[in-house]
Amino acid sequence: MAGKKTSTRVSRQAAASQTSIPISQTASPYPAGSLLSVAHLSLEEVGGILAAASELEAAAPKDRATLLEGRKVALLFYESSTRTRTSFELAAKSLGVVTTLVSDKSSSIEKGESLKDTGITLRALGAECIVLRHLSSGSPYLLAKETGLPVLNAGDGMHEHPSQALLDLRTMLARLRLAPVAKSTATISKATLRGVTVVITGDILHSRVARSNAMLLPRLGAKVVLCGPRELLPEDALKLGPGVSIERDFDKALARADVAMMLRIQKERLAGLQLDLAAYTEQYQLHAERLAIYAPNAAVLHPGPMNRGLEITSEVADGPQSMIEEQVRHGVAVRMALLVRALQANGQSGTREARA
Amino acid sequence: MSTRPMLIRGGRLVDPAAGTDGLRDLLLRDGAVAAVEQPGQLAAVANATVIDAAGLVVAPGLVDIHVHLREPGQGYKETIATGTAAAAAGGFTSVSCMPNTIPVNDTPEITRWMLAPERRAVVNVFPIGAATAGSMGEALTDYDALRDAGAVGVSDDGKPILGDEIMRQTLIAAAKAGLPVIQHAEDTRLTGGCSMSAGPVAFKLGLRGYTVEAEGRIVERDLRLMREIVKADKGVRPHLHVAHLSTARALEAVKQARKEGLHVTCEVAPHHFTLTDESVGDYDTHRKMYPPLRDEMNREAMIAGLLEGHIDAIATDHAPHAAHEKQVEFERAANGITGLETALGLTLRLLHKKHGMKLERVIELLSLAPAKVLSLHGRGALSAGAAADVLLFEPGAEWIFHASESRSKSKNTPFDGWSLPGRVAMTIRNGQIVYKR
Numbered sequence A: 001m002a003g004k005k006t007s008t009r010v011s012r013q014a015a016a017s018q019t020s021i022p023i024s025q026t027a028s029p030y031p032a033g034s035l036l037s038v039a040h041l042s043l044e045e046v047g048g049i050l051a052a053a054s055e056l057e058a059a060a061p062k063d064r065a066t067l068l069e070g071r072k073v074a075l076l077f078y079e080s081s082t083r084t085r086t087s088f089e090l091a092a093k094s095l096g097v098v099t100t101l102v103s104d105k106s107s108s109i110e111k112g113e114s115l116k117d118t119g120i121t122l123r124a125l126g127a128e129c130i131v132l133r134h135l136s137s138g139s140p141y142l143l144a145k146e147t148g149l150p151v152l153n154a155g156d157g158m159h160e161h162p163s164q165a166l167l168d169l170r171t172m173l174a175r176l177r178l179a180p181v182a183k184s185t186a187t188i189s190k191a192t193l194r195g196v197t198v199v200i201t202g203d204i205l206h207s208r209v210a211r212s213n214a215m216l217l218p219r220l221g222a223k224v225v226l227c228g229p230r231e232l233l234p235e236d237a238l239k240l241g242p243g244v245s246i247e248r249d250f251d252k253a254l255a256r257a258d259v260a261m262m263l264r265i266q267k268e269r270l271a272g273l274q275l276d277l278a279a280y281t282e283q284y285q286l287h288a289e290r291l292a293i294y295a296p297n298a299a300v301l302h303p304g305p306m307n308r309g310l311e312i313t314s315e316v317a318d319g320p321q322s323m324i325e326e327q328v329r330h331g332v333a334v335r336m337a338l339l340v341r342a343l344q345a346n347g348q349s350g351t352r353e354a355r356a
Numbered sequence B: 001m002s003t004r005p006m007l008i009r010g011g012r013l014v015d016p017a018a019g020t021d022g023l024r025d026l027l028l029r030d031g032a033v034a035a036v037e038q039p040g041q042l043a044a045v046a047n048a049t050v051i052d053a054a055g056l057v058v059a060p061g062l063v064d065i066h067v068h069l070r071e072p073g074q075g076y077k078e079t080i081a082t083g084t085a086a087a088a089a090g091g092f093t094s095v096s097c098m099p100n101t102i103p104v105n106d107t108p109e110i111t112r113w114m115l116a117p118e119r120r121a122v123v124n125v126f127p128i129g130a131a132t133a134g135s136m137g138e139a140l141t142d143y144d145a146l147r148d149a150g151a152v153g154v155s156d157d158g159k160p161i162l163g164d165e166i167m168r169q170t171l172i173a174a175a176k177a178g179l180p181v182i183q184h185a186e187d188t189r190l191t192g193g194c195s196m197s198a199g200p201v202a203f204k205l206g207l208r209g210y211t212v213e214a215e216g217r218i219v220e221r222d223l224r225l226m227r228e229i230v231k232a233d234k235g236v237r238p239h240l241h242v243a244h245l246s247t248a249r250a251l252e253a254v255k256q257a258r259k260e261g262l263h264v265t266c267e268v269a270p271h272h273f274t275l276t277d278e279s280v281g282d283y284d285t286h287r288k289m290y291p292p293l294r295d296e297m298n299r300e301a302m303i304a305g306l307l308e309g310h311i312d313a314i315a316t317d318h319a320p321h322a323a324h325e326k327q328v329e330f331e332r333a334a335n336g337i338t339g340l341e342t343a344l345g346l347t348l349r350l351l352h353k354k355h356g357m358k359l360e361r362v363i364e365l366l367s368l369a370p371a372k373v374l375s376l377h378g379r380g381a382l383s384a385g386a387a388a389d390v391l392l393f394e395p396g397a398e399w400i401f402h403a404s405e406s407r408s409k410s411k412n413t414p415f416d417g418w419s420l421p422g423r424v425a426m427t428i429r430n431g432q433i434v435y436k437r
Helices: A012-018 A043-058 A061-067 A083-094 A115-124 A139-147 A162-176 A208-220 A235-240 A250-255 A277-284 A288-294 A324-345 A350-355 B080-089 B108-115 B143-149 B164-177 B200-205 B212-232 B248-259 B270-274 B296-307 B343-354 B359-366 B368-373
Strands: A072-077 A098-103 A129-134 A151-156 A197-201 A223-227 A244-246 A259-262 A299-301 B006-015 B020-029 B032-037 B049-052 B057-060 B062-067 B092-097 B124-127 B181-183 B239-242 B263-268 B390-400 B419-429 B432-436
Touching: A043 A162, A043 A208, A043 A324, A061 A083, A072 A083, A072 A115, A072 A324, A083 A098, A083 A129, A083 A151, A083 A162, A083 A324, A098 A115, A115 A129, A115 A139, A129 A139, A129 A324, A139 A151, A151 A162, A151 A324, A162 A208, A162 A259, A162 A299, A162 A324, A197 A208, A197 A250, A208 A223, A208 A235, A223 A250, A235 A244, A235 B200, A250 A288, A299 A324, B006 B359, B006 B390, B057 B062, B057 B359, B062 B080, B062 B343, B062 B359, B062 B368, B080 B092, B080 B419, B080 B432, B092 B419, B108 B124, B108 B143, B143 B164, B164 B181, B164 B212, B164 B239, B181 B212, B212 B239, B212 B248, B212 B263, B248 B263, B248 B296, B263 B270, B263 B296, B263 B368, B270 B296, B270 B343, B296 B343, B343 B359, B343 B390, B343 B419, B359 B368
Parallel strands: A072 A098, A072 A129, A129 A151, A197 A223, A197 A259, A223 A244, A259 A299, B006 B049, B006 B057, B062 B092, B092 B124, B181 B239, B239 B263
Antiparallel strands: B006 B020, B020 B032, B057 B390, B390 B419, B419 B432
16 A cells, blocks of 8 residues: 555545554553653654654644544543643544543542552543553553553653653754654654754753653754753753763853753642742743853743743743744644554554555 | 470571581470480480471571561451461561551550460561550650560651650660660651652652661661760660661661660661662562662662671561552552562572572571560570471572462562572471471
8 A cells, every 4th residue: 555645635544554653562561552751762663753743744634533533542631731631632633533531630530549440440431542641650651551551641740751752852853954854764863863952951850851851862862961950950860861961050051052941840849849939040041131142043942831930031932942832733743643653553443444 | 285296307407596507307395496416316206296307408487577467457468367377488487567557556455466366376476566655756655564465676667756855765765674676767857758769760760769868867866866875874775776777878877886885786678688779660569668679889788788797687577568559659659568488588599699698697697686686585596495486498499489379468579470599398386387388
């Protein structure tokens, strides 16, 4: 079956075949199609996901809408979320997926039902994949193990946010024009981001976004520089992997940045830690003057939610170097690809029919 | 109860108390060791049950001074009957159970309840009494009464005694009652929300880290109080026993205090000299316990402390939990793992086979030495007059530990499927066979 796109209109068949994403045979013992940690993805898979994201983004909405028609995905959210939840939901719906949102506030979770039982219940109700946002690090591993379903980690505690790292990567590639937003898997290699320095600044300790990015980007050749005060950035962070370094001086870090990713202070996770916010702002806020002096060409990223006036000023957030809106846009495409990957892995699909 | 004498013939008798390691025959009678003789000398004992121990090591029944038997109150995790059955299967004939039951063992009534025959213990149980009422760290319990009911030490295990003044009073009162104070050394003011050892692994997993300081600070504080007490009154000689020591820092403090002549002892759990924090892997809740698995440097320090004799005893901290308490998010999972059936195998594997510790010393660390820590007279030895508590095991046999076959009610062990040396063939307590393979 030909997978080549011959017109801008992607047929249902073509879309299905082109979005067949290589699924890891090696790194992860968890249900195929899961994404629990960026560490479980081979570079080939990263390339496959990004390629699929582009295909899906380019496909006609009408065609997309039948791709996973009638498949069922549960969005299980134990923590509040605007962009990740909506992004997964819109991605799913645009593929024809039936979604159901289960949140801790309006479900039996409030009555003390365990994550395991919640997962098993969702499976019994027909969920074929679960997107999980949870306040406890590692919880997606438990859910995947106990349900046998592909689980997409939509952020677990202070651990990882792998779909965010993928969308950040896609944003960077687009902005740096290092690769035409990946048409083929071959565009992702250990040299893709060679020469690129990504500075991640702020509350690294509590940030799952920082961990996922710091573990993914160096594998593509990037240098990741972590920046922040000792309380929010312990030396242990260096062991996240090769290619990760620490620079406490924000100006010095910024001077090296091709990408400046800002993180918010996670007040809900400080656990009694006292922080002088005025001093923090003075030292680590990304404001227009600082950006103009030290990184006039850098792309500015922020995973949101932002605390405007704290880690970033409105002028920068809304300014020409800001990629913050683009990040959100890339998020939908990447999540479409992750859902296709998960549901393709989990058998009996509409796509299988299309491929036959 | 009168039973037939038992003659254990042809085995390699290893008795650290007597310095024996050689072929001996052993005669048990009326719940005590009656005689130890060269092979053949005891051949003609009328009416004796004869056990052929050829090829087996005959050792004192092992002694575990740190277990959780969960009764009263948490019989769904373990009962005194199932916990002691697991002990017997692991070669233990004496266990000391911690007071963090429901209710807390803070009265002689509860201590006596634990010791009652209705509990159907198959090995000797030596309860530890709570150091403070309800283990709340506020008011001392009645140490004389607890001791007279059968308690062999006091502790608020799991709830460390944080207040200086209450710990000082505990040390003094326990010294007067002739009991050791067993401290679970954890500064809980530093460990809120923590679920594994602090360090790069915890950082990567996004888990809050329990630092080395949290253990060290309490040990150091306790030793300071000991010094002050001894200085103030030469007549009081408190005994502090540091439970499940896990860090080089705390071990250094203990070593220093011992040099000064303070009566300080300590124990290490097999998991702390076998595993490191790296093995938490993908949030394996069977590798979650307090104190947590430490890094390689600290693990090696535990091995060195055992080899060099700075650590008195090996104790398992056997902590059974039901499956549903472990099949949850790592941060919410119950702390602790079972240990009674794997302790001998792990100790032989790590200390004897890997680090060349003599078998006699391995046995000592698991029997005589812990018995001494809690002054369990007649336990951990096989000379005439000692308790008829005996372990027979195949020293060379490698066997696979299957959690599903465990005698414990709970299966929360990281060692499921491990191949271990030293298979228990028989456990005899008070002259009676309580476990036979």
